[in-house]
Amino acid sequence: MSPAELRRELETLHKESFGWAMRCCANDRALAEDVLQMVYLKVLDGKATFAGRSSFKTWLFAVIRTTAADERRRTFYRRMFLTDFTRSYQHAARDEHHFMEKDESIEELTSALGKLSKRQQEVLHLVFYQNLSLTEAAEVMRVSIGSARKHYERGKDKLRRLFKDKDKEIIQ
Amino acid sequence: MKSLQDDDLRSMFQRLRAHESGKAPSFEQMCARPRTRRAPRTFLRVALTTLFIAAVVLVGVWRTGTNQVDATLVSSWRSPTDGLLKAPGSELLTSVPKIEMPKSNSFIY
Numbered sequence: 042m043s044p045a046e047l048r049r050e051l052e053t054l055h056k057e058s059f060g061w062a063m064r065c066c067a068n069d070r071a072l073a074e075d076v077l078q079m080v081y082l083k084v085l086d087g088k089a090t091f092a093g094r095s096s097f098k099t100w101l102f103a104v105i106r107t108t109a110a111d112e113r114r115r116t117f118y119r120r121m122f123l124t125d126f127t128r129s130y131q132h133a134a135r136d137e138h139h140f141m142e143k144d145e146s147i148e149e150l151t152s153a154l155g156k157l158s159k160r161q162q163e164v165l166h167l168v169f170y171q172n173l174s175l176t177e178a179a180e181v182m183r184v185s186i187g188s189a190r191k192h193y194e195r196g197k198d199k200l201r202r203l204f205k206d207k208d209k210e211i212i213q
Numbered sequence: 214m215k216s217l218q219d220d221d222l223r224s225m226f227q228r229l230r231a232h233e234s235g236k237a238p239s240f241e242q243m244c245a246r247p248r249t250r251r252a253p254r255t256f257l258r259v260a261l262t263t264l265f266i267a268a269v270v271l272v273g274v275w276r277t278g279t280n281q282v283d284a285t286l287v288s289s290w291r292s293p294t295d296g297l298l299k300a301p302g303s304e305l306l307t308s309v310p311k312i313e314m315p316k317s318n319s320f321i322y
Contacts, residue, residue, distance in 0.1 A: 052240045059237040060230060078243050147232050150225050169226035201217045 042091060050097050051081055057171055061102050064166045065109035068151070072116060076109045083108070095180050099173070102181040106163075153203040161196030164189055 042050070051058070058080075062073040080101070083089040089104050091097060154162050160182065167178035179189035 055240040055243070056234040056237050060233050063233060074238060074243065074246070078246055081243060144228075144232070146225065147229050150229055165222075166226070169223045170230050197219070197222065200222065204217055 044085060047084055047091075051084060051101070054098055054101060057098075058101060058105060060170060061166070062105050062109060064162065064170075065106050066113065072112060073109075076105065076112050079112070080105050080108050096177070098171075099177045099180045102167070102171075103183065106181060149204075149207065153200055153207075156203060157196050157199055158192070160184075160192040161199065164192045165196045165200070168193060 059073065059077060062077045062080075063070065066072040066076055080089070083104065084091075084101070091100050094100075154165070157165070163182055164175075164178050167173045167181055168175065173181070175189050175193060176186055178193075179186045182189060184192075
């Protein structure tokens with residue numbers, strides 16, 4: 042794939058990639074932006090090369106996922122040694138403002154998603170938000186299809202239970 | 214109460230997607246951002262790794278020297294209660310008895 046083609050593909054998938062980066066960075070917007078920029082640079086500089094073994098979208102999402110995991114680990118160490126306090130404080134304030142702008146149903150969904158395991162969140166996001174098949178979601182998450190299906194079913198069950206409990210609370 | 218079906222979940226996620234996609238920065242904006250600085254961190258990592266390797270090598274060399282000294286000491290060590298193992302007549306067990314031929318042997322021939 043030529044650099045111009047790569048750039049075009051990245052641009053086409055940009056909004057979806059940003060949504061996935063947000064999920065991989067636990068809704069930390071600034072971190073998601075950093076991660077996405079790093080991924081674009083990796084791809085455009087040829088440090089991450091697409092071999093064509095899967096679709097471009099699943100490959101790109103897998104790169105975003107691993108880069109986000111690396112960055113989250115680095116951020117954890119930076120915060121542990123208190124070298125990034127100002128930055129994280131600014132992020133939190135900005136993200137809170139961003140969160141307050143959401144409508145109620147979206148807020149409910151994000152809070153329910155926060156109660157699921159990381160893998161469950163990832164697979165539900167990939168299937169329902171990104172409209173990927175379970176096989177593609179398994180490829181992005183680098184797990185077997187059986188494992189992806191298990192996380193998918195458990196995640197859906199938990200979400201249903203959480204929404205049921207919420208409805209019961211409202212009725213009472 | 215009717216539980217959430219896959220379609221309900223999908224529509225909720227699609228609402229979230231519509232909400233988030235409106236807030237995403239543009240692709241040009243992402244590419245035009247100043248690059249996240251990586252060089253100092255890479256330099257620091259290389260320096261720390263080199264220091265670690267040097268420390269491991271130094272400790273290895275130092276320990277090898279110490280082990281040789283220890284081996285010498287072990288070979289020359291004697292128990293302080295060794296003397297108690299010496300019983301009267303123990304030399305009989307460590308030496309071969311001498312049998313001398315009697316002089317009267319010549320008489321037989």
